[in-house]
Amino acid sequence: MTGSIYALVGLGLTMTFGLLDILNFAHGQMLMLGAYGTFFLVRAGVPFLPAMVIAMGGVALLGVIVERVFFRPVRATPVNGLIVSIGLIAVIENVALVAWGADPKDIQPSLVGAVQVGGVSVILQRLLVLGITVVLIVLFSVFLRSSTLGKWIRATAQNREAAALMGIPTDRVVSVSFALGSALAAASGALLATLFPFDPFVGEVPVLKGFIVIILGGLGSPAGAILGGFALGISEALGAGLIASAFRDGFGFAILILALLWRPQGLMAPRRSR
Amino acid sequence: MGPARLIGAVFLALAFLVPFAFQFDPYLVHLSVLVALYALLALSLNVIWGLAGQFSMAQVAFLEIGAYTTSILVVQAQWSYWPALLVAAGLAVAASLLIGAFSFRLTGMYFAIVTLAFAQLITMLVVNLPALTGGPYGLPARFRPDGFAAGPLQLTFASAVDYYWIAVATLAAGLFLTYQLAGSRTGRAMSAAREDELLAQAIGVDLRYYKTVAFALSSVLAALAGGYMAPYLTFISPSMFGFRELVNLILMLVVGGVGTLAGTVVGASLFVVLPEVLRVAGSIRLGVYGAILILVVIFLPQGLAGVPALLWRRLGWRRGVSAGGGSAGLQAAGAARLEPTPPAEPR
Numbered sequence: 001m002t003g004s005i006y007a008l009v010g011l012g013l014t015m016t017f018g019l020l021d022i023l024n025f026a027h028g029q030m031l032m033l034g035a036y037g038t039f040f041l042v043r044a045g046v047p048f049l050p051a052m053v054i055a056m057g058g059v060a061l062l063g064v065i066v067e068r069v070f071f072r073p074v075r076a077t078p079v080n081g082l083i084v085s086i087g088l089i090a091v092i093e094n095v096a097l098v099a100w101g102a103d104p105k106d107i108q109p110s111l112v113g114a115v116q117v118g119g120v121s122v123i124l125q126r127l128l129v130l131g132i133t134v135v136l137i138v139l140f141s142v143f144l145r146s147s148t149l150g151k152w153i154r155a156t157a158q159n160r161e162a163a164a165l166m167g168i169p170t171d172r173v174v175s176v177s178f179a180l181g182s183a184l185a186a187a188s189g190a191l192l193a194t195l196f197p198f199d200p201f202v203g204e205v206p207v208l209k210g211f212i213v214i215i216l217g218g219l220g221s222p223a224g225a226i227l228g229g230f231a232l233g234i235s236e237a238l239g240a241g242l243i244a245s246a247f248r249d250g251f252g253f254a255i256l257i258l259a260l261l262w263r264p265q266g267l268m269a270p271r272r273s274r
Numbered sequence: 275m276g277p278a279r280l281i282g283a284v285f286l287a288l289a290f291l292v293p294f295a296f297q298f299d300p301y302l303v304h305l306s307v308l309v310a311l312y313a314l315l316a317l318s319l320n321v322i323w324g325l326a327g328q329f330s331m332a333q334v335a336f337l338e339i340g341a342y343t344t345s346i347l348v349v350q351a352q353w354s355y356w357p358a359l360l361v362a363a364g365l366a367v368a369a370s371l372l373i374g375a376f377s378f379r380l381t382g383m384y385f386a387i388v389t390l391a392f393a394q395l396i397t398m399l400v401v402n403l404p405a406l407t408g409g410p411y412g413l414p415a416r417f418r419p420d421g422f423a424a425g426p427l428q429l430t431f432a433s434a435v436d437y438y439w440i441a442v443a444t445l446a447a448g449l450f451l452t453y454q455l456a457g458s459r460t461g462r463a464m465s466a467a468r469e470d471e472l473l474a475q476a477i478g479v480d481l482r483y484y485k486t487v488a489f490a491l492s493s494v495l496a497a498l499a500g501g502y503m504a505p506y507l508t509f510i511s512p513s514m515f516g517f518r519e520l521v522n523l524i525l526m527l528v529v530g531g532v533g534t535l536a537g538t539v540v541g542a543s544l545f546v547v548l549p550e551v552l553r554v555a556g557s558i559r560l561g562v563y564g565a566i567l568i569l570v571v572i573f574l575p576q577g578l579a580g581v582p583a584l585l586w587r588r589l590g591w592r593r594g595v596s597a598g599g600g601s602a603g604l605q606a607a608g609a610a611r612l613e614p615t616p617p618a619e620p621r
Contacts, residue, residue, distance in 0.1 A: 025521075070572070080571050083528050083571050084568050084571050086521050086525060086567075087564045087571065088564070089521060089564070090521070090561060090564025090567070091561045091565050091568070093561075094561030204517055204518075208390075208394070211390075212387070215384060215388075219383065219384075247398060250394075256388070257388060260380060261379070
């Protein structure tokens with residue numbers, strides 16, 4: 001279950017990493033903004049799903065602006081991009097803290113109650129979250145695989161110069177994928193907010209998990225991000241249940257270390273010509 | 275080289291006069307102690323990242339090991355302070371060897387993330403061993419390092435300024451050692467590892483060995499900073515060594531200038547002083563601080579230490595290795611390059 005949200009976060013991170021080689025630490029703050037956006041819309045009376053979609057749109061727009069203003073100037077040196085994103089964390093979190101305060105908020109689940117599935121009781125809201133995530137992941141995969149824009153994105157990720165020579169507007173492709181990555185982050189935030197209370201610092205843990213996910217799956221591989229997300233969620237749940245729940249977060253890191261020793265390039269590393 | 279050494283020596287000598295210049299004002303001395311401790315930590319990251327080109331995210335964990343080991347040995351095992359500090363440094367080296375054994379198979383971003391994973395595991399251990407560490411509630415560190423006489427100074431650690439002396443002396447020693455190292459055969463091998471791993475291997479540089487040495491040295495510097503920090507702050511808790519602190523450390527060094535000795539001190543000073551100055555901006559001061567950092571990275575990719583470029587570059591350790599400024603080390607730490615390295619600045 002949490003695995004599906006990890007996969008969503010990882011997928012969003014992959015969008016920026018695959019194209020720009022930037023590990024975008026501010027992804028977690030996009031997630032946080034998505035949670036707040038949805039929260040305020042829901043409080044204003046908008047139903048959850050439309051609220052989430054509107055928040056995704058807003059955060060996507062912000063993603064485009066952030067890419068244009070902050071990431072484009074440092075594109076030649078990806079590590080500087082990482083550092084810019086770390087600076088962005090400080091800015092976005094503190095603005096949010098001032099604007100909305102530090103007290104935790106939560107979005108009321110749209111489904112209340114639980115169902116029995118094979119003798120195990122499952123909370124309905126969790127099923128709903130799982131369903132929405134899976135739909136988003138499927139939509140996104142189909143988009144990347146089949147649409148023209150998706151093909152442009154993949155081509156640009158493989159080789160920016162060659163893509164540009166084929167007449168693909170690579171700058172616009174980069175903007176679009178930043179928008180998509182941010183929208184996915186916003187969706188993860190909105191969904192997380194229906195399960196757990198959140199505050200301006202909610203983005204930090206999921207984004208660390210997201211990094212584990214994309215490294216586990218192989219940097220720049222969307223399929224790897226999905227696989228890595230579920231692998232991480234399942235190993236955490238199993239580790240917490242079977243070994244020691246206090247070390248829940250530790251199992252992810254342990255799995256990551258082991259996986260990298262076994263396959264240093266990640267489970268599903270893409271071939272890239274650079 | 276002659277003048278560079280001279281300038282460096284003068285600056286270090288001036289550092290010892292800082293408390294006199296502040297007339298031992300408690301608030302200013304407190305800020306100075308923080309600058310010295312953070313500079314030590316920044317130097318630790320600079321050795322492994324700026325010199326050897328390995329972007330380690332585990333330095334805060336070494337700080338944590340230093341602080342906790344010292345405090346546990348002194349408070350719970352009744353050790354005296356200096357042996358405890360020594361053991362703390364030794365433990366940090368052991369941890370660096372362990373982490374290195376796993377992580378030096380990887381490069382760039384993979385290395386960064388795996389070291390981050392190890393750092394998180396260490397914090398998790400601290401949180402989950404409450405009998406030893408006080409768990410998430412932290413550990414009171416109400417003890418003083420044993421006093422001793424250092425020349426004309428009698429260090430009792432009853433006042434903050436004594437912590438300044440010891441921290442700045444350690445920092446000076448660390449800077450001197452790093453400066454010497456950078457110019458030595460070992461240091462050049464580390465720079466080679468940073469600039470081009472493949473080429474370095476091809477000419478017979480034992481990458482693993484040099485990376486391990488740099489990592490061990492960096493872990494000692496961080497552990498010492500931690501060992502001083504615990505009794506100075508009289509309290510430590512896991513939240514002081516989290517991801518946020520790591521972010522601060524990276525920003526500090528980048529703003530100061532990665533790969534330059536001056537950058538560690540400039541970055542640490544700015545990190546401590548700027549938020550104090552920005553108090554006038556009220557509760558958004560940290561946000562303003564972040565914005566300043568972004569501007570620095572975009573407009574001054576070599577950090578503040580790169581600004582008076584000609585003067586400072588001679589102080590740095592990039593002597594004759596490459597003409598580029600601080601960002602060359604940054605690029606070497608990247609997983610893959612999209613575009614060829616931008617041409618180095620003309621000298």
